[in-house]
Amino acid sequence: MVSVTKVAVIGLGTMGAGIVEVFAKGEFAVYAVDGTTELAERGRGFVTKSLDRAVSKGKLTEADRHATLDRITFTAELTDLVDADLVIEAVPERMEIKHSIFTALDDIVRPDAILASNTSSLSLTEIAAGTRHPERVVGMHFFNPAPVLKLVEVIRTVLVDESVADTVRELALQLGKKPVVVGDRAGFVANALLIPYLSRAIALYETGKVSRVDLDNAGRVGIGLPMGPLTLCDLVGLDVVHEVCKVMYDATKRPSDASPSLLRQLVLAGRLGRKTGQGFYDYS
Ligand code: CAA
Numbered sequence: 001m002v003s004v005t006k007v008a009v010i011g012l013g014t015m016g017a018g019i020v021e022v023f024a025k026g027e028f029a030v031y032a033v034d035g036t037t038e039l040a041e042r043g044r045g046f047v048t049k050s051l052d053r054a055v056s057k058g059k060l061t062e063a064d065r066h067a068t069l070d071r072i073t074f075t076a077e078l079t080d081l082v083d084a085d086l087v088i089e090a091v092p093e094r095m096e097i098k099h100s101i102f103t104a105l106d107d108i109v110r111p112d113a114i115l116a117s118n119t120s121s122l123s124l125t126e127i128a129a130g131t132r133h134p135e136r137v138v139g140m141h142f143f144n145p146a147p148v149l150k151l152v153e154v155i156r157t158v159l160v161d162e163s164v165a166d167t168v169r170e171l172a173l174q175l176g177k178k179p180v181v182v183g184d185r186a187g188f189v190a191n192a193l194l195i196p197y198l199s200r201a202i203a204l205y206e207t208g209k210v211s212r213v214d215l216d217n218a219g220r221v222g223i224g225l226p227m228g229p230l231t232l233c234d235l236v237g238l239d240v241v242h243e244v245c246k247v248m249y250d251a252t253k254r255p256s257d258a259s260p261s262l263l264r265q266l267v268l269a270g271r272l273g274r275k276t277g278q279g280f281y282d283y284s
Contacts, residue, residue: 002085006030006085008032008088009087013090014144014237014275016032019118019142021068024072029071031073032073033075033078040075078108082109085113087105102130119141128159135159137164138156139156141153154168185251187244199263206262212230212280216228216230216231230281233280235274237274242267245263
């Protein structure tokens with residue numbers, strides 16, 4: 001079983017930057033990688049802003065902020081990852097992008113390094129099957145915001161070596177997270193529960209019989225969730241919700257699992273939620 005001390009995270013969007021922060025706070029050395037120097041610097045900006053917020057709230061000392069940032073190497077070079085023990089891919093949810101990254105990693109990292117994906121919708125088995133060592137490929141799925149939410153889904157394929165899944169589970173515990181282990185199925189566990197609820201809420205809103213605020217209050221105040229469903233869609237990203245809907249519908253063919261028409265339209269219009277400044281609500 002590989003002992004993990006050096007971690008790499010590829011893709012520094014909302015999730016990737018959050019995962020970098022989690023590992024760096026957990027005292028791991030972290031390579032934070034994105035496709036260009038500009039994107040890597042944007043990632044540095046996300047992590048720094050989040051740490052600054054923690055300092056301003058008195059949750060992190062200035063010294064710990066510095067120490068956390070010092071553990072992170074921001075880079076645009078995948079070839080820097082030769083000595084990584086664990087690589088977590090958090091790039092956009094397109095199979096061809098994932099395949100090209102995992103194929104490149106096959107030639108860069110040690111044969112015993114673990115390759116993980118943070119995918120929330122794509123088949124881990126398909127990702128693993130495209131690599132030279134599918135037995136070391138596993139899902140490590142964090143939840144948004146990664147520095148706050150405790151759940152980590154560890155996704156096992158039929159090809160994975162059990163010791164790899166065990167190592168990732170142990171690592172999640174070490175980071176103070178709550179791991180759940182699940183086989184490779186559409187929506188894994190949490191999204192299989194959450195996405196039908198979000199999709200139902202969007203369809204209800206689309207009927208025009210309830211305002212977005214009242215709908216969100218029903219979810220938040222009535223059901224006791226931390227956010228209403230439309231606000232949560234905006235946080236997660238409407239494109240992400242749409243992709244998971246598509247995967248679940250492909251698996252079940254149940255009309256109720258299909259992506260709601262309004263969701264499809266908002267995604268086509270580029271209104272993806274907080275990250276683009278507009279979704280169900282306006283953040284500009
Ligand atoms: N990074 C780091 N810390 C953050 C943060 C971020 N992006 N956003 C919020 N926080 C911290 C705040 O600093 C604050 O910490 P303290 O209480 O220690 O001061 C705490 O979280 C609460 O934040 P706020 O006071 O700003 O606001 P809030 O009480 O409304 O909480 C929330 C914000 C944590 C996002 C909360 O509303 C929440 O948990 N919402 C539900 C999120 C959820 O369900 N996520 C799962 C989505 S599904 C998914 O991700 C999987 C997928 O594949 C689609």
